[in-house]
Structures are given as structure tokens and as C-alpha cells.
Amino acid sequence: MGDDGDMTYTLVLLRHGESDWNAKNLFTGWVDVPLSEKGTEEALRGGDLLVDAGIEPDVVHTSLLRRAIMTANLALDRANRHWIPVKRHWRLNERHYGALQGKNKKEIREEYGEEQFMLWRRSYDVPPPAIEPGSEFSQDTDPRYAGEPIPASECLKDVLERALPYWESDVVPDLKAGKTVLVAAHGNSLRAIIKHLDGIDDDTISGLNVPTGIPLLYELDEDFKPTTPGGRYLDPSAAEAAIAAVANQGK
């Protein structure tokens, strides 16, 4: 609720802390790797940032991947909000990186060249080649996805199309109920949500990167439009440096 009585909704987006594969510079996607030690620290600091900003999440939504789940647990524990209700869904998972999952970003860039590398990594509508079912980094027999229409590779457009139904059916109702909502997810699933919220066009979104472990606060008006375009990172200077590091991965 704004001071002037207008209804606003409070949303916090949180990308997981650094994972082991972020540290090793590997395409990760749906591979369920743990947080690195640095990532654990980032998640706890994310909780401190929530406390410092006086933000008390009422409900948390996560993907089905442990790096997002653990980040939410650590941040909320630090913020003494570990007890709030949680909902998890694969529709908040990282973008499925197809046959690139498990591959080194620098090696792929050197093998295929900068242009193809960036098309696969940041174009809106060019997915990487599909992953082979049954291969080492495929999720086709993973019980957590049994019976679900899971992808074998995704571009950002695909991510937006599968994340939006969950956004509308589960996140929006929590916001409309006046809850402060925390969404703990991934670089590309959050890029999809940000594209939707801020109405970013298909070309411009390729230049937008999300740093690990720094809460991004959105106040939304009654039409679910951000009152501050792009939201506000709770540690803006750390976010700026971390965004540049994500953009330069593979170099």
C-alpha cells in the first residue's frame, strides 16, 4: 500500500547465488548443481539486504532446482522469514540449454565463434540444439518432471511462454492478495519475467543480465506496471559490477 492510499504490489526477484557450474563457466540450464561456497555467502547476504531494506516476504516461489531452493532458504533464514509458505514449479526453472548443458562457455565460443555463441546465449528466439534423451545431462527421466511437458532445449521466448502461465496462475494472485512475494529463480527465467513486467522488446532484452544473489525490488501499480522501470537492486553498485561479469562470461 502506497502512502497516498494507492494500491501497489511488492515483488522481489532473486537470482540464486553463484553455483559450482557458474564458477566453472559451464552451461547449466536444468542440471541441478549446488551453490558454491561463494554462492552460499551471496544468498546469506541477500537475506541481509532484505532485512536492511525492511522487506519481509510473505510467500516464496522457487524453481525445482537446488541452487534456487537453497538460495531462498538461506536468504529467508538470515532474514528470520524461513517459515513462510513456499511454492515450487519447474516453470520457474532456468532456461533449458539443450545440448549445450555441461559444455564450457569459453570452449563453445572458441569453437563456434562469437556470433553463434551469443545467438545461443542471448537471442530471443534461437534455441540451442536439442539435448539427446538419455544423455548425461538430460532430464527426460528425472522423476520431478514426470508427466510434465518438459523441453529438450529453449530460447528465451520459450521460457517466457512456459513461465507466464505460472506467473498468472500463482504469483499474480499472491500479489493481488497484498502479499510481499519473493521469487527465487534463475538468470534467464528472471530475464523472461523482467521482459514481461517492463515491456522490454525482443532485441533490447539480449543486453539485460541479472546478477547472482542481489535482491531486485519491484513496486507494481494496479496494472502490474513497475512504478520504477527496471526495479531497484538492493545493492546497486554490487549489482552493476556483477552484471558486467555475467555479460562477459565466455571471454
Ligand SMILES: O=C(O)[C@@H](CO)OP(=O)(O)O
Ligand atoms: O548456464 C546457464 O544456465 C545460464 C545461467 O548461469 O548461463 P547464461 O548466463 O550463459 O545464460
